[in-house]
């Protein structure tokens with residue numbers, strides 16, 4: 001049987017970068033502080049939606065900044081559905097979704113998916129992280145609101161040294177609302193996050209791994225989907241199907257097309273340059289499994305470049321069977337504070353299939369669902 005790989009059909013559309021909140025780990029924190037952020041006009045956003053369709057995308061996450069500050073959000077959602085998007089989501093900090101009337105208006109305009117952020121199960125800690133008193137209450141009210149609707153909603157939590165010991169509490173708090181997916185994102189201290197200033201730090205990976213592994217083992221039966229992003233496989237031994245490295249994310253229905261992501265953040269030249277640089281590294285470092293079309297290969301080349309730029313493998317990784325499909329550790333973490341003990345796999349040969357552990361998650365990988373012989 002020959003598997004046909006296809007890059008995800010979802011992309012993220014940053015409608016603009018303005019945001020009323022100031023999360024301490026925000027990628028755009030410095031730019032927000034300086035007021036140096038761009039917001040796109042309605043027509044510019046619509047053109048991005050059309051470009052997504054031209055590239056075969058049929059799912060979109062409308063993001064910011066904070067998209068619910070836009071007056072034209074209902075129009076944008078309606079337009080996306082009109083031109084063929086099957087899934088239209090917003091990524092929100094719950095600035096307005098605590099209001100049920102507002103949620104109903106979003107749904108009436110065509111919204112059918114939401115990704116919201118909860119950064120601590122403890123009210124005071126969440127509000128400290130967002131720097132907005134009352135923000136935790138808004139998230140909890142939004143969870144209650146979305147759980148009364150028929151649309152899908154997902155929850156993101158960013159894990160740092162502030163909340164790494166509270167993973168079990170996160171699961172307990174979220175469980176009654178039955179989200180479609182729960183995503184744990186290990187703080188990725190790139191771009192402008194305050195992790196650089198030492199205010200919050202990436203936690204030790206052994207500590208994060210232990211905490212997440214125990215919580216997943218305890219709660220996985222009660223959650224439809226649990227994804228852990230930016231973590232090496234060996235930190236979640238026994239729960240590898242929940243790990244989403246760059247190589248799994250590339251094919252995941254709920255993740256983003258790498259080319260469009262870079263293009264809309266850094267420009268077309270940066271996206272094409274990453275692809276070209278990645279092609280030179282691709283033949284040495286990328287996992288190669290199954291057949292792929294040109295556009296998917298281009299995105300694999302971009303991914304190769306990003307893995308090499310942002311991640312580092314340690315000595316132990318050299319003999320690990322998962323070295324081709326694992327990102328290992330973030331480069332900035334290895335440089336500044338790495339004391340992590342890795343646990344290489346010995347499976348007899350190097351695994352080249354990025355979706356080796358994802359078979360039980362077939363629902364979330366259209367790439368697997370269209371495989372044919």
Ligand code: SF4
Nearest residue numbers: 232234317320326344
């Ligand atoms: S490649 Fe390295 S970080 Fe990844 S699972 Fe193997 S030993 Fe762990």
